[in-house]
């Protein structure tokens with residue numbers, strides 16, 4: 143959206159920071175590793191003020207929202223810090239900084255956005271903020287309560303993206319399954335997905351971050367029956383021990399999690415299940431960890447993200463006395479990762495010989511291979527299917543292939559078929 147404003151104001155958007163006169167860094171302040179990465183990026187970009195064309199460095203996003211005063215003191219290289227609550231004055235502040243005489247009244251506008259994920263796939267944000275109160279998470283504090291966009295506004299943006307050639311929509315929010323509760327009084331994700339699937343030129347639709355307690359039969363049925371909605375559920379569960387789930391203030395328990403996973407697998411046999419879990423939450427005992435390990439072993443998720451608990455300022459979990467030693471967290475993380483590697487390997491092996499429709503995302507550096515994805519993979523997070531480049535395709539094309547072998551870790555190789 144921010145890029146869209148610059149484009150509307152007739153600035154040229156460049157991809158290489160060394161060519162930019164203004165560099166904008168969008169930061170994340172969710173967990174320690176993201177904060178470190180954001181600060182590292184700010185410092186790296188600051189180098190372009192010395193060696194490149196850069197005259198102004200602007201930082202915005204969650205990290206700024208959380209630590210603006212501290213950042214202003216410690217990072218004098220940055221010319222402007224914009225917290226989330228200042229986004230409605232974004233252009234006024236930027237144009238004041240760069241001495242434009244006439245300050246435009248432009249504000250953030252979903253319909254004005256530039257898609258930074260390429261020309262074929264776009265993320266579609268359906269709500270801001272979060273009203274859940276997971277005790278380890280600072281997001282509700284940073285982003286404020288959950289506010290759904292209206293369905294009209296989302297559909298208008300989706301149509302606009304489709305008209306610009308986007309083929310794959312990835313629907314996101316902090317919790318997509320809560321969509322509509324605040325403005326329509328009931329969950330509306332299933333209805334929204336159904337409406338999106340009527341946009342003719344959109345071929346694939348995905349939704350991420352579906353919370354187990356809010357997945358309805360209606361939602362499962364819409365996914366099952368749609369030709370466009372990928373059979374892919376991303377359901378962050380965080381843990382399986384009821385004791386820890388309660389301390390995390392999660393709404394589901396082990397029984398409801400198991401039951402929803404069983405229903406989805408039963409209804410949609412070729413479904414890909416992704417989850418995210420956290421090890422080392424305060425007071426996580428060996429027994430809690432063993433329960434989690436056993437659950438991961440039995441559930442056999444196709445995709446798994448594992449995080450080590452990170453103590454976040456201002457969250458209730460940070461105040462719990464019994465924090466877990468970092469070596470224990472690391473060791474628990476290693477154990478789960480090793481377990482999941484075996485599961486992933488077996489799951490990938492089962493795909494050999496199967497045929498899939500894939501989207502062409504790009505080409506290998508030597509141009510020998512097309513880099514493609516099937517419904518089983520989300521961009522950047524999941525695997526790639528490598529197919530020999532016969533020179534007859536372009537980015538965004540959909541082609542068919544047969545899987546021939548595992549290439550490495552999460553990636554596969556395939557032959558193109560008609």
Ligand code: SF4
Pocket residue numbers: 272273274275276279280281282316317
């Ligand atoms: S659902 Fe929980 S973990 Fe996710 S953003 Fe909201 S509070 Fe954070």
